[in-house]
Amino acid sequence: xxxxxxxxxxxxxxxxxxxxxxxxxxxxxxxxxxxxxxxxxxxxxxxxxxxxxxxxxxxxxxxxxxxxxxxxxxxxxxxxxxxxxxxxxxxxxxxxxxxxxxxxxxxxxxxxxxxxxxxxxxxxxxxxxxxxxxxxxxxxxxxxxxxxxxxxxxxxxxxxxxxxxxxxxxxxxxxxxxxxxxxxxxxxxxxxxxxxxxxxxxxxxxxxxxxxxxxxxxxxxxxxxxxxxxxxxxxxxxxxxxxxxxxxxxxxxxxxxxxxxxxxxxxxxxxxxxxxxxxxxxxxxxxxxxxxxxxxxxxxxxxxxxxxxxxxxxxxxxxxxxxxxxxxxxxxxxxxxxxxxxxxxxxxxxxxxxxxxxxxxxxxxxxxxxxxxxxxxxxxxxxxxxxxxxxxxxxxxxxxxxxxxxx
Amino acid sequence: xxxxxxxxxxxxxxxxxxxxxxxxxxxxxxxxxxxxxxxxxxxxxxxxxxxxxxxxxxxxxxxxxxxxxxxxxxxxxxxxxxxxxxxxxxxxxxxxxxxxxxxxxxxxxxxxxxxxxxxxxxxxxxxxxxxxxxxxxxxxxxxxxxxxxxxxxxxxxxxxxxxxxxxxxxxxxxxxxxxxxxxxxxxxxxxxxxxxxxxxxxxxxxxxxxxxxxxxxxxxxxxxxxxxxxxxxxxxxxxxxxxxxxxxxxxxxxxxxxxxxxxxxxxxxxxxxxxxxxxxxxxxxxxxxxxxxxxxxxxxxxxxxxxxxxxxxxxxxxxxxxxxxxxxxxxxxxxxxxxxxxxxxxxxxxxxxxxxxxxxxxxxxxxxxxxxxxxxx
Numbered sequence: 001x002x003x004x005x006x007x008x009x010x011x012x013x014x015x016x017x018x019x020x021x022x023x024x025x026x027x028x029x030x031x032x033x034x035x036x037x038x039x040x041x042x043x044x045x046x047x048x049x050x051x052x053x054x055x056x057x058x059x060x061x062x063x064x065x066x067x068x069x070x071x072x073x074x075x076x077x078x079x080x081x082x083x084x085x086x087x088x089x090x091x092x093x094x095x096x097x098x099x100x101x102x103x104x105x106x107x108x109x110x111x112x113x114x115x116x117x118x119x120x121x122x123x124x125x126x127x128x129x130x131x132x133x134x135x136x137x138x139x140x141x142x143x144x145x146x147x148x149x150x151x152x153x154x155x156x157x158x159x160x161x162x163x164x165x166x167x168x169x170x171x172x173x174x175x176x177x178x179x180x181x182x183x184x185x186x187x188x189x190x191x192x193x194x195x196x197x198x199x200x201x202x203x204x205x206x207x208x209x210x211x212x213x214x215x216x217x218x219x220x221x222x223x224x225x226x227x228x229x230x231x232x233x234x235x236x237x238x239x240x241x242x243x244x245x246x247x248x249x250x251x252x253x254x255x256x257x258x259x260x261x262x263x264x265x266x267x268x269x270x271x272x273x274x275x276x277x278x279x280x281x282x283x284x285x286x287x288x289x290x291x292x293x294x295x296x297x298x299x300x301x302x303x304x305x306x307x308x309x310x311x312x313x314x315x316x317x318x319x320x321x322x323x324x325x326x327x328x329x330x331x332x333x334x335x336x337x338x339x340x341x342x343x344x345x346x347x348x349x350x351x352x353x354x355x356x357x358x359x360x361x362x363x364x365x366x367x368x369x370x371x372x373x374x375x376x377x378x379x380x381x382x383x384x385x386x387x388x389x390x391x392x393x394x395x396x397x398x399x400x401x402x403x404x405x406x407x
Numbered sequence: 408x409x410x411x412x413x414x415x416x417x418x419x420x421x422x423x424x425x426x427x428x429x430x431x432x433x434x435x436x437x438x439x440x441x442x443x444x445x446x447x448x449x450x451x452x453x454x455x456x457x458x459x460x461x462x463x464x465x466x467x468x469x470x471x472x473x474x475x476x477x478x479x480x481x482x483x484x485x486x487x488x489x490x491x492x493x494x495x496x497x498x499x500x501x502x503x504x505x506x507x508x509x510x511x512x513x514x515x516x517x518x519x520x521x522x523x524x525x526x527x528x529x530x531x532x533x534x535x536x537x538x539x540x541x542x543x544x545x546x547x548x549x550x551x552x553x554x555x556x557x558x559x560x561x562x563x564x565x566x567x568x569x570x571x572x573x574x575x576x577x578x579x580x581x582x583x584x585x586x587x588x589x590x591x592x593x594x595x596x597x598x599x600x601x602x603x604x605x606x607x608x609x610x611x612x613x614x615x616x617x618x619x620x621x622x623x624x625x626x627x628x629x630x631x632x633x634x635x636x637x638x639x640x641x642x643x644x645x646x647x648x649x650x651x652x653x654x655x656x657x658x659x660x661x662x663x664x665x666x667x668x669x670x671x672x673x674x675x676x677x678x679x680x681x682x683x684x685x686x687x688x689x690x691x692x693x694x695x696x697x698x699x700x701x702x703x704x705x706x707x708x709x710x711x712x713x714x715x716x717x718x719x720x721x722x723x724x725x726x727x728x729x730x731x732x733x734x735x736x737x738x739x740x741x742x743x744x745x746x747x748x749x750x751x752x753x754x755x756x757x758x759x760x761x762x763x764x765x766x767x768x769x770x771x772x773x774x775x776x777x778x779x780x781x782x783x784x
Contacts, residue, residue, distance in 0.1 A: 017683075021442045024559040024619045033551040040554045071644030074441035074684055271666060282668065285408070312645045312664025319408070331635065334643070 011078035011085060011260070016043035022069035022079050027336040028062055031355040035062035038069035041086075042079040049086060056090035062352075063087075064340035065215050066306035067252075081260050088219050088261060095217050098137055102342040103216040106208035109147065109180030116149040139350040143385040145181050145377075152183035156190075156202050163190070166199025171236040171243045173229075173273065175250040176208050177377040185246055188399035189276055193244075195404050196280070196288050203232045203243070209253040212342050214261055226264040229254065233269040243269070244276040246395055248308035248375040249341065251275055255311075275308075275375065277394050278316040284323055296326035296401045301369035302394070303332045303360065303383065305376035306340070317375055317394045324401045330367050335360045339382035354386065361387045373397055409671045410434045410640070412778060413660055415647045415698060416678030416686065418443030420750025420767035422630040424676055426465065427775035429637035433782075436640040436670060438647050438662055443684060444751070445630075448623030449615060450497040450590070451480060451490040452768065454761020459492065462768055469633035471626055472597070479503050481587070483521060483615045485528015495600055496590055496622045498612045506585040506610060508535045512576055513589055515540040516550040519558055519617035520589040539579050543571060562594040562621045569599050573606040585610045590621050597625070647679070647698045656744040657699075674778050677701075677728070677736060678750045678771070686752040687726065694726055699746065701728045702737045704756050727754020734774055747774040 009015075022038040023029060029037045036045070041060050048055035060083055069079035101108065112119045122128050123144040133140035152174050156163075163169075170193065178186040190200045207229055213222035233254070236243055245251045254273050258264040284290070300321055304314035322329050338357030343349050364372060364387050372383055372391045380391040412428055414421045417439025428435050455462070456477070463473050471494065478499040479487040487503040509529060511522045526536040545568045549556045565572065569592055576586060590613045593599040604611045635641055646663040659669035677698065679686030688697050694705045694712075705726050706712055712723040728736055728748050734757075735742035749770035755762070760769045 019446070020557060020619055021446050023555060023557055024446070024624060025442075029555055029560065030563060033548040036552055037555040040552075044554075072442045074443065074446075076441070076646075076685075278668070310644065312642055312662075315408070315640055315642060333632075 011082045013043040015075040025072040027356040042082040067310040099216040103212035105176040112147045116147040120146040137347040139347040152179045152186040163199040171241045188396045209250040211253040252307040281316045281320040291403045299328040299370045301330040303374040337382045412674040413672040414676040421678035423771035440646040445623045445627040446619045450622045451493040452764035454765025455492040508583040509585040510583040511587045515542045558616045562591045681751040725755035727756045
């Protein structure tokens with residue numbers, strides 16, 4: 001019986017039976033002929049790489065890490081993990097300044113925040129975009145996310161006492177985006193949770209989850225962040241707290257990428273890190289009540305981010321949104337928007353990125369919603385830039401739909 | 408989450424059951440671990456000898472047109488196979504004969520369609536064949552990565568440029584009465600199939616390629632879309648890992664992604680497929696069903712599982728979970744009251760329901776009817 005345990009392979013690659021189903025669902029393969037495709041880049045290539053690292057193919061950098069190959073695989077092969085693990089192991093080329101800059105969301109946010117109005121104005125200028133394109137190969141056609149002048153952590157600091165007064169407590173891993181770009185989302189989560197009788201506290205100084213570092217070849221930095229985050233998550237979990245999140249990618253990274261790509265043991269905290277939409281849906285399902293505004297009405301189209309698809313939790317966001325009276329709900333077809341974090345910002349990927357997203361953009365224009373709901377910040381930037389429709393986290397839609405004592 | 412019925416397996420059987428129940432107003436969820444056997448679908452449903460109008464209607468509402476026409480279809484080796492109910496991609500002939508002269512057309516650089524085999528097989532039967540490989544500029548980008556020049560990638564391009572193929576074939580065609588093409592057309596829009604047939608002044612026959620199957624992926628997409636439009640919850644890429652059983656009936660299912668959030672329901676349907684889909688597992692000592700630990704029909708001695716002559720019929724292919732007459736799954740000799748088994752996980756334990764696609768659909772409809780009758784009573 002042990003025989004089969006002993007023959008298990010890393011990321012399950014020997015389970016591949018060459019059925020090619022993954023290649024039918026790879027969004028990159030459809031638009032970029034330079035990419036060898038998930039089967040070739042993953043399990044097929046792995047056999048060769050194990051023989052001789054010479055066979056490592058630098059075209060693996062075109063992988064979006066969207067994980068759609070893994071979701072489609074009937075044999076349980078961790079195709080995308082295989083590809084990312086191979087990049088970490090074999091790609092020793094120095095990390096470009098541009099990639100380092102894009103990947104250091106925490107550091108960049110820290111630098112930009114105090115000068116937010118200036119930074120936002122400057123990054124919006126054509127001349128700045130042309131310069132960034134020429135100097136760093138960051139595509140000039142991109143719209144940059146704007147920075148917020150006041151951080152979410154600062155706001156939470158001012159509301160610490162008031163939050164601590166709630167009998168029930170949760171911790172919140174807000175991520176770089178909420179802290180530096182969109183504190184509004186964090187405040188919306190606090191509003192909803194407070195309405196459910198739950199107080200929110202921060203972790204003891206979280207760091208960026210590190211996903212952009214992983215995909216940009218900065219393994220050392222990513223591992224450092226992972227170890228730090230597992231430590232602060234453990235402290236919260238030891239206090240008996242659940243840790244909620246509002247970003248699907250941060251969540252997947254904290255739960256699954258740490259052990260599988262960075263070999264950081266998170267087994268003590270993994271099950272306690274969940275998306276806020278799941279937490280709230282479960283409360284409402286058990287009978288918790290929120291006071292909804294009687295005149296709320298919104299046509300909402302929900303886009304499941306790739307990493308939400310991989311987590312398998314899109315259903316919680318969907319069902320939570322459907323519970324809001326006045327929400328007219330449409331589920332968009334499962335498709336990648338093309339941005340994949342820092343991928344779409346790079347000049348060499350811009351065209352592929354927009355071509356991948358086209359199917360989704362076209363569908364959004366047909367549905368013509370008031371708002372697109374989505375649990376991922378980079379999908380938000382991509383969809384807003386490419387369709388002109390506003391994109392909001394499901395939590396913010398719920399926050400807008402409820403009445404609280406403070407309103 | 409609570410549903411009327413939770414279905415494990417999102418292939419032909421699971422989707423047929425799910426659609427039927429949703430149409431009758433029952434809430435259902437499907438848990439699907441990866442994609443399914445529809446990706447290898449031949450385009451013909453076996454064991455459907457009686458004209459099953461109900462199946463034709465069910466598929467038509469999903470935008471899939473089936474035709475019933477007992478006869479023979481052309482196989483990729485140039486041989487023929489008996490078929491009845493088929494997708495519109497498939498031509499059904501009254502006898503094992505397609506014509507006198509055939510033009511076989513494929514694409515240069517495409518290795519998943521074997522014109523040579525087809526030619527040899529047909530010539531043995533006296534059909535004169537000519538093979539032509541098209542080089543279309545629109546396919547050049549695919550040739551850059553030859554390992555990925557597969558049916559689905561070609562089909563995506565063909566959705567846009569099929570008219571060019573028709574034009575090329577009209578030029579190439581001499582006195583052939585039949586044109587044979589690989590099944591790489593109509594992935595998004597099936598009307599392309601009839602428009603190609605109209606555009607070429609000869610009989611057009613689409614023939615199977617190596618996987619993935621383009622007609623199969625289209626069928627999967629349309630059935631899933633129909634299921635979701637009816638309000639069904641399809642959990643893609645999730646795996647049922649265990650169940651809570653009380654007093655001989657299932658209370659809830661545990662899944663890999665949802666962890667401690669259980670899937671509760673009144674009825675459960677196991678449509679998780681055979682060995683390939685991991686509905687059945689084997690190790691050197693036994694064949695087992697991994698979610699519920701159901702009884703699986705099998706020979707006691709492992710050497711009886713297989714025939715050492717590879718091309719002979721293999722006994723293990725017939726193994727499946729055992730059920731009572733109304734398809735309740737059996738565990739430890741006792742039927743579980745609210746768990747049904749359908750599709751290829753039955754193996755050949757229920758020969759009256761046929762094999763392959765027919766087994767999937769017939770068992771799915773039978774169980775859906777039972778669930779609806781139960782609640783009506």
